[in-house]
Amino acid sequence: MTDHLLSPVRIGSMTLRNRIAMAPMGVEIVGDDGLANDEVVRYYEERARGGAGLLITEVAAFAYPHGANSVHQLGLSEDRFVEPLRTLTDRVHAHGAKIAIQLVHHGKISRVDIAKGDPVMVPSLPEWRGSFDMVGDLSGDELMAMAAASGGVESKPQYREMTTDDIAALTEQLGAAVGRAKDAGFDAVEIHGAHGYLASGFLSPQWNRRSDAYGGSHENRARLLCEWIAEAKGRAGTDMPVWVRLDALEYRTPEGITFDDCQVTARLAVEAGADAIHLSAYGDSTSGRAFTEGSLPDQEARHAALSGRLTRDLAVPVIGVGRISPATGNEMIAHRKADLIAMGRQLLADPATPLKLTEGRAGEIRPCINCYVCVAQPFFDRKVRCAVNPVLGRELELADVERSAAEQSRTVAVVGGGPAGLEAARVAAERGHRVTVWETGEQIGGALRFAALVYEPNLRLLRWYEHELHRLGVDLRLGATADVDQIGAIDPDVLIVANGARRVRPEIPGVEQDHVFDGDDLRDLLTGSGDGSAIKKLGLTTRIAVRFGRRLGVLRDPGTVARLTERYMPIGEDVVVIGGGLVGVELTEFLVERGRRVTVLEEGEHFALEMAHPRRWRVLNDLRDHGVELVGQVTDLRIGHADVQFRAGDAERTVGADTVVIATGLEADSSVADAFRAAGHDPIVIGDAGGVGYLEGAIHAGFHAARSL
Ligand SMILES: Cc1cc2nc3c(=O)[nH]c(=O)nc-3n(C[C@H](O)[C@H](O)[C@H](O)COP(=O)(O)O)c2cc1C
Ligand code: SF4
Numbered sequence: 061m062t063d064h065l066l067s068p069v070r071i072g073s074m075t076l077r078n079r080i081a082m083a084p085m086g087v088e089i090v091g092d093d094g095l096a097n098d099e100v101v102r103y104y105e106e107r108a109r110g111g112a113g114l115l116i117t118e119v120a121a122f123a124y125p126h127g128a129n130s131v132h133q134l135g136l137s138e139d140r141f142v143e144p145l146r147t148l149t150d151r152v153h154a155h156g157a158k159i160a161i162q163l164v165h166h167g168k169i170s171r172v173d174i175a176k177g178d179p180v181m182v183p184s185l186p187e188w189r190g191s192f193d194m195v196g197d198l199s200g201d202e203l204m205a206m207a208a209a210s211g212g213v214e215s216k217p218q219y220r221e222m223t224t225d226d227i228a229a230l231t232e233q234l235g236a237a238v239g240r241a242k243d244a245g246f247d248a249v250e251i252h253g254a255h256g257y258l259a260s261g262f263l264s265p266q267w268n269r270r271s272d273a274y275g276g277s278h279e280n281r282a283r284l285l286c287e288w289i290a291e292a293k294g295r296a297g298t299d300m301p302v303w304v305r306l307d308a309l310e311y312r313t314p315e316g317i318t319f320d321d322c323q324v325t326a327r328l329a330v331e332a333g334a335d336a337i338h339l340s341a342y343g344d345s346t347s348g349r350a351f352t353e354g355s356l357p358d359q360e361a362r363h364a365a366l367s368g369r370l371t372r373d374l375a376v377p378v379i380g381v382g383r384i385s386p387a388t389g390n391e392m393i394a395h396r397k398a399d400l401i402a403m404g405r406q407l408l409a410d411p412a413t414p415l416k417l418t419e420g421r422a423g424e425i426r427p428c429i430n431c432y433v434c435v436a437q438p439f440f441d442r443k444v445r446c447a448v449n450p451v452l453g454r455e456l457e458l459a460d461v462e463r464s465a466a467e468q469s470r471t472v473a474v475v476g477g478g479p480a481g482l483e484a485a486r487v488a489a490e491r492g493h494r495v496t497v498w499e500t501g502e503q504i505g506g507a508l509r510f511a512a513l514v515y516e517p518n519l520r521l522l523r524w525y526e527h528e529l530h531r532l533g534v535d536l537r538l539g540a541t542a543d544v545d546q547i548g549a550i551d552p553d554v555l556i557v558a559n560g561a562r563r564v565r566p567e568i569p570g571v572e573q574d575h576v577f578d579g580d581d582l583r584d585l586l587t588g589s590g591d592g593s594a595i596k597k598l599g600l601t602t603r604i605a606v607r608f609g610r611r612l613g614v615l616r617d618p619g620t621v622a623r624l625t626e627r628y629m630p631i632g633e634d635v636v637v638i639g640g641g642l643v644g645v646e647l648t649e650f651l652v653e654r655g656r657r658v659t660v661l662e663e664g665e666h667f668a669l670e671m672a673h674p675r676r677w678r679v680l681n682d683l684r685d686h687g688v689e690l691v692g693q694v695t696d697l698r699i700g701h702a703d704v705q706f707r708a709g710d711a712e713r714t715v716g717a718d719t720v721v722i723a724t725g726l727e728a729d730s731s732v733a734d735a736f737r738a739a740g741h742d743p744i745v746i747g748d749a750g751g752v753g754y755l756e757g758a759i760h761a762g763f764h765a766a767r768s769l
Contacts, residue, residue, distance in 0.1 A: 062386050062417050064393040069113070069400060071377050072301030072335035074247050076113035076158055076400075079393055080414045083381050083404035084162040084250065084305070086118040086133055087444040088437065089453055094124045094135025096144040101151055102455040107407055108155035111415030115157055116250050116338075116402065119164040122237035123230065127165035127181065127258065128172040130209070130441050136163065136237040142244045149245035160248035161241045162305070163234060163292075167258030168217065168267070169345065171441070175211030179220035181230070183262045183284075184269040186219065190346030191312060197348065197680050198673055199666050202440070209441035227274065227284060230258075231291050238295040238302070249296060251288050253304040253329070254340045255355050259285045260307055263325055266315040278324045285325070286332035293333040303336035303376075304329050308366040311343030312350040319366055323373055330376050338379040338402065339367045348677025356435055357382040358678045361392065368397035383430065386417055408434050408446050423527045429517040433756055436672035447756035448521060450763040461767045465492040470553035470769060473498065475542045475732060478506025479755055480747025481558035482525040483762025488554075488769055489532035496535040496550070498542030503616060504529070506560050507748070510583045511755065513618040514650035518755070522618065544739040555741050556765055558758075561748035562729035566722065568638070570699030575632065578722040579643060586621055586629075625654055632718030633657060636704045638697065640690060642670035642754060644723030645679055652686045659715045661694040661706060670754055689715075 066078045089100050107115055121128035124135025135141050145161075152159045165181065173180050195203070207213045220226075238249055253259040261267040262284045268275050274283050285304060292302045306325055310316030326337045341363055343350025352358040360383045367380035380389075380398030389401035406413055409428035416425050426448055433447040446452040451459055472488045474481045477499030489495045497504065505512065505522050512519035529536065540546075547555060563580050565571060635651055637644045640662030648658045660667065660683075667690055668676045683690065696707040705714045726748070733745045746761035748754075 062390040062422075065386060065390040065401060066414075066418055069377065071248065071303065071400075073299050074158055074301050077156055078111070078113040078414060078418070079400045080112045080389070081114040081116055081379060081400050081402040082107050082112045082407045083402035084116040084118055084252075085404050085408070085434075085444070086129065086438050087408075087434075087453065088130060088132040088441065089443055090132045090134055092131045094121070094128075094131065094133065095141060096134060096148045099454075099456045100134075101144070101148045102459060103453070104148055104159070105151040105155065106455050106459050107411045108152040108157035108159070109415075110407065110411035110413060111418055112157055112403075112407065113414070114248075114400070115152060115159045117159065117161045119166075119252060120161050120237075121165070122163045123165055123233050125172045126178065127167070127170050129166045129169055130438070131172055132441065132443070134161075136161070136240050137233065139240065142240050145241075145244035145246070149247075153245070158247040160250050160301075161246045162250040162252055163237055163241075164252035165230060165234075165258040167256070167261045168219070169256060171210045174215055174217045175209075177211075177215070177218065180217045181222050181226060181258060182219050183258075183267060183275065184221050186267065187269065188266060188314065190344045192346040193681075194346055194348035194351070194677055197666065197676055199669055202673055205440040209439070221270075224272070224274075227287075231284075231287050234288050235291040235295045238292045242296060242300055246300070248301040248303070248335075249292055250338060251285070251292060251302065251304045253285050253325075254307045255305075255342045256310075256345050259288065259304075260317070260342065263307070263321065264310055264313070264315075264317050265321075266310070266313050278321065279328065282325045282328045286328055289329055289332040289334050301335035303334045303338060303379075305338040305340055307342040307354070308339050308363050309341045309343075309354065311341065311353045312347045313344045316344075317342075319369075322366075323370065326370055326374060330374055334376065336377045336379060336400075337370060337374060338381065339363060339370055339398075340381055348674070349681050351674055352432075352678040356432065356674060358430065358675075359383065360385065361388045364388070364392050364397045368392070368395070371396045371399060386413065386422070386425075405430070405434060408444070408452050409449050423524075424531070426524055427517065427520040429521050429755075430675070431517075431755075432672040432674035436674055439673070445756075448759055450760045458767070461763075462487060462490045466769055469493055471550070472496070472554045472556065472766075472769065473542065473547055473550060473552035474556045474558060475547070475743075476506060476558035476560055476747070477501070477504035477536070477538075478558060478560045478747060478758065479508045479525075480560075480758035480762040480765075481506070481556065482508070482529065483759045484556050484558060484746060484766045485534050485762075486525065486528050486532065487763050487766035489529070489534050491766065491769065493554075493769060494535075495532075496537060496552070497529070498537045498540050498546075500539070500541050502539050504536060504538070507758075508755065509618060510579070510586070511646070513586060513621055514646045516622065519618050519622075544735055544741075547736065547741065548739065554769055555736060555743040557733045557736060557743040557745045558747040558762065559729060559732040561726040562731075564725040564727055566638075566725050568697045568699055568722075571722065573699060573701070575718060576699055576720045576722065577631075578725075582647070582721065586625065629654060631656065634716050635659075635719045635721060636661060636715055636717040637721045637723055638704070639722065639724035640664070640667040640692070641723065642668050643726070644721075645671070645683070647721060647723055648683060648688060649679055652683060652688060657687070659689045659691065659717075661697065661704070662690070662692050663694055665692050667692070
């Protein structure tokens, strides 16, 4: 039930059909001119069609290109920006949603100014540079790409401490932009007072060391923001609400914004005329840890208690944000922990989330899996992508794919029920084809099933595929190997091969011992989806327990297994994981959560490079906090009876291990496709059967295979 979330609400003079707002997201779909092109318009239109009450646009630079973080963001500094934005607001309004524009000056993070060598406006010259704890877990390519977004490694910001004339001029520019926003048909304005940008820099005791009327006391630090609010209100008039986004906290920043500061600022902002407060959070911009604590929280509803405190303080609505699911958002509103809920990533993953809730189709909502692929892109000044929603960023071309029936309904056989096969089957069925999926395991999911065990958000995705395939009437042949004869007998119009990757055992001395498991063994033991051969490696009692569990079917559900393994697992106390890629690191997190002491050995320099870097920061830092040793550049591995020996740099080392897990050696498995080709079929080969692309690659390949059928 999400009645509270779906009830109407007012912000100032504006009434919204429900309390779901799309959080502002700089998705960089804009070209290099700051104009709302057709692709941008369609991206927002899809979110309006999806039922949100309010859309808040991405950061729009009111002094564009000055004070912009990228040329690929909306501009509002000249009249030429108005007309395309008018098209955008018209299209959004046609679907019953309201739209606010988020106005920003990026202050010390104005990458466009930095790249050009132009002065970068700041409240005062920075004294603290940040912890830079994010650097160590980035690859060389990632560091170069980030530097390129600010003009290259040689490019250094030329800071300019703002004079009062600068402040007045900027306030005037903001006012003019609000006037243009009104002309363009926006319903409201959100002033960005968070995330380390200019206004938030003024609010922060760390970044604002001024001794004039704009620095020092709470009132002085909030002066710029309050002047902006007053200016915006003056231009907006009484029928266009204006509010601010604030940081509840500035994590890992000495003398950073505290929640007490935020409460005072919020009160002052309301006194200055703000019609609402949107409560986000921030942290040291050079800290990977701070990123997933503050503005992009990993923890669900991390700041709900703080937004709850603000709702009690203020007479205006409070917008809560930060990994809030519909159910939690509903609870938050019911208990006045927020008046509206902003959802960011969930509306990237499924723009129709609000509509599906409204129509009682919650099971159809495609979940965001908190993988941070989307938000990794703007770091490199690249257009957003979503791991689970291949349409994101290409709405103009792809948004109608699932809505439009194919010209001719065909029979489609999909060999392999992993993520690539499931997505291909789902999209093909949506388009009206008759689809059969052949899966050798007893249940669908393939690699996603094991991934769902070790990382809970993946379980939500698996459940969604189960729901959708059932809803769409896809014929599932489980425990069935589709060989050439069987496929030949049904003679499908289209054959899609998505049989996944093959695991190749590395040639490490000692790898054949019974306490050494690879991914297939673990899948076998923990999900019951293999041939059962790994059970032979266990001691008698454990063997009986695992066989019994299989027979009872308790291994069928990854959620149940995840809970059971918190109490018991046929894995020793001291574990060495060989391979520090995504699979090894996810598995390590799972083991550590179950009390195991783990050492990860990786031949490369970096860990989990296949994870989008913000998630990587979060996971690796958590592992280190839990005492996991991550050893890179490992060579000369040898597995003993109770230890693993290896060389790391110049040092010979030995680490005790009663279990060793091999998490390396995935390679494309073309054998199934080859057999079909030899028999005269012309299969479409996708997912890890064609090349290892992990979840995102598999889902996208599945989608694209089915869209053209
Ligand atoms: C791709 C991406 C871009 C973002 N860009 C902005 C932005 O332009 N302005 C802003 O205030 N917050 C931005 N955010 C933060 C979101 O508004 C939101 O606060 C954050 O994603 C947490 O909400 P969620 O967990 O529902 O995604 C961005 C987030 C994402 C994922
Ligand atoms: S990329 Fe990942 S985190 Fe971002 S919206 Fe998609 S599923 Fe969610």
